[in-house]
Amino acid sequence: GENVEQHPSTLSVQEGDSAVIKCTYSDSASNYFPWYKQELGKRPQLIIDIRSNVGEKKDQRIAVTLNKTAKHFSLHITETQPEDSAVYFCAASNPNTGFQKLVFGTGTRLLVSP
Amino acid sequence: DVKVTQSSRYLVKRTGEKVFLECVQDMDHENMFWYRQDPGLGLRLIYFSYDVKMKEKGDIPEGYSVSREKKERFSLILESASTNQTSMYLCASTGTGYDGYTFGSGTRLTVV
Numbered sequence: 001g002e003n004v005e006q007h008p009s010t011l012s013v014q015e016g017d018s019a020v021i022k023c024t025y026s027d028s029a030s031n032y033f034p035w036y037k038q039e040l041g042k043r044p045q046l047i048i049d050i051r052s053n054v055g056e057k058k059d060q061r062i063a064v065t066l067n068k069t070a071k072h073f074s075l076h077i078t079e080t081q082p083e084d085s086a087v088y089f090c091a092a093s094n095p096n097t098g099f100q101k102l103v104f105g106t107g108t109r110l111l112v113s114p
Numbered sequence: 115d116v117k118v119t120q121s122s123r124y125l126v127k128r129t130g131e132k133v134f135l136e137c138v139q140d141m142d143h144e145n146m147f148w149y150r151q152d153p154g155l156g157l158r159l160i161y162f163s164y165d166v167k168m169k170e171k172g173d174i175p176e177g178y179s180v181s182r183e184k185k186e187r188f189s190l191i192l193e194s195a196s197t198n199q200t201s202m203y204l205c206a207s208t209g210t211g212y213d214g215y216t217f218g219s220g221t222r223l224t225v226v
Contacts, residue, residue, distance in 0.1 A: 001173075006156070009154070034214050034215075036215075036217075042219070043118075043204070043217040043218060043219050043220060044157075044204070044215075044217045045217070046214035046215065049214055089156060089157065100145050100208050100210075101147075101159065101162060101172075102147075102159075102215065103159075104149075104156045104157040104158075105156055106154060106155060106156035107156050
């Protein structure tokens with residue numbers, strides 16, 4: 001089955017710096033890759049996703065890139081702000097398994113210091 | 115505008131008790147999921163359901179069962195709670211398209 005690895009497990013940056021979180025997946029048939037943000041004590045929320053027919057997607061300060069050949073995808077956050085501090089999860093889904101089942105990475109705790 | 119509701123935010127149960135965790139969604143979603151979240155392990159899938167009365171095992175189903183008698187409600191059952199089931203439990207739902215999950219607020223279960 002699918003396996004998703006996520007790095008780093010923790011990431012500390014200064015406000016205004018960029019942050020990059022990387023994930024690799026094992027199942028070449030996976031074609032949907034969402035990213036979730038979980039603030040302390042709150043539910044995970046979808047912040048951006050990408051499908052395998054595109055290589056990059058941007059939404060204001062966040063972007064996701066996908067390299068299907070290498071089977072990895074990354075989250076990029078520019079001009080980080082303290083409110084970006086949270087745990088971020090990547091995930092992957094193989095449509096052949098049906099049911100929109102997601103396999104998650106282990107999470108990255110991002111700390112943005114003022 | 116809460117769309118996925120988990121009945122309890124915190125629960126404390128004793129070893130051996132039968133525990134019910136309830137999840138209700140109001141988005142008419144076909145698919146519902148139960149994950150547990152543990153530090154360093156991310157979110158691991160316990161069970162999911164793609165239709166009423168239908169269920170599928172996830173990656174860690176041992177010690178758990180589920181029930182989906184109505185489309186909007188998906189229950190997770192711990193048949194005989196054990197201390198290693200102390201965890202945060204997250205319910206999620208999604209429709210038939212790839213629109214991402216909507217998560218509930220989670221239930222932090224402590225088994226003593």
